[in-house]
Amino acid sequence: MSNREKEPLFSAKNLKLFTAPLGQDNPITVQVLGICSALAVTVKLKPALVMALSVTVVVAVSNLVIAAMRKFIPDRIRIIVQLVVIATMVILVDQSLKAYAFDVSKQLSVFVGLIITNCIIMGRLEAFAMANKPWPSFIDGIGNGAGYGIILIIVAFFREFLGSGTIYGYPVLEKLGIYSTGYHNNGLMILPPMALITVGMIIWFQRSRNKSLIEKK
């Protein structure tokens, strides 16, 4: 990246930072990071959406902060510095969730706290923010948060729709009168194992569309 020339805020390069994590460089399906918290919150769309937003905020702002401080952080203690920045952000997110969306914060339980150890955030800080300027780092954070969010929302959509017959809490199947034809919800979908299998399916689908992602062994 040229340091001398002034770049427009949304140059092609910056836009690429945002779009790449959405598809071919997705943090969950391609880089396989941040699975830990991703699967547990996808029973319903609402907690998944809140979780996606929280992670996006945390990763974007910590990227910004670390990128702004990157020249002053001694190399030896950078992990601790990163953890402190992330933990501060997570505490802020957690406290605001408790204040404004208490029921969702109860549903997410420990998984808000586990954003701290979410590998996506540490990974982005190490790989991107430590070597780039604040603005591209911020966009990179938003992009990766969104890429994480998209997978969360796809998984949550299928699990909620097939498992509870609702979309974002709205009883679609009941309104359409599907139940009277003898249809039953698949109770397995809301149990933990199906989250893993759904993500496996998404990876399968994505890799069969995009052959370059296939792992060689």
Added chain:
Amino acid sequence: MENLLNIFVKSIFIDNMIFAYFLGMCSYLAVSKTVKTSIGLGIAVIFVLLITTPVNFLVEHYILNKGALSWLGKGFADVDLSFLTFMVFIAVIAAIVQLVEMIVEKYSPSLYNSLGIFLPLIAVNCAILGVSLFMQEREYQSIAEATVFGVGSGIGWMLAIVSIAAIREKLRYSNVPDPLKGVGITFILTGLMAIAFMGFMGIKL
């Protein structure tokens, strides 16, 4: 005693860290290629959990909780530091992992050689922080309960990673569709194993 045994069995089989809560998935997926390394990582996780869970229990009960500082004197009786939980827990874990690494290196070089590379990885393993947070959320009453819960979760985690590693070793000789190779099939296998583990649900001693 019965209560402790119950917590132990429950944390290994029913509330298994991987199959029920997906904690520590990153290292689970990355280090499960051979049985040997996964056993090493599993032991390291149990070891770290054995130390961090009781320490975090003490930290929570004597420093962070509302009124926990009252042993310092009357003036501290209504100090509530619980909003600092995340930061203190992660700091405790990072510090203990560092300490354990140094001690093991000094006193048992052979153990260090087999565990050494995994220890730094563990500081950011979600399973470790997750166990401390679950310990807090479920409000275990005594330090014994917390320790047993920590060790049980560690054993459950090791069970999961060693069994998936064994399956992946065999998988090398089977004909998996190209797009599913690697991560994809591992996810689906873990899902199937999780369904099997659901058979333990409802066990109570």
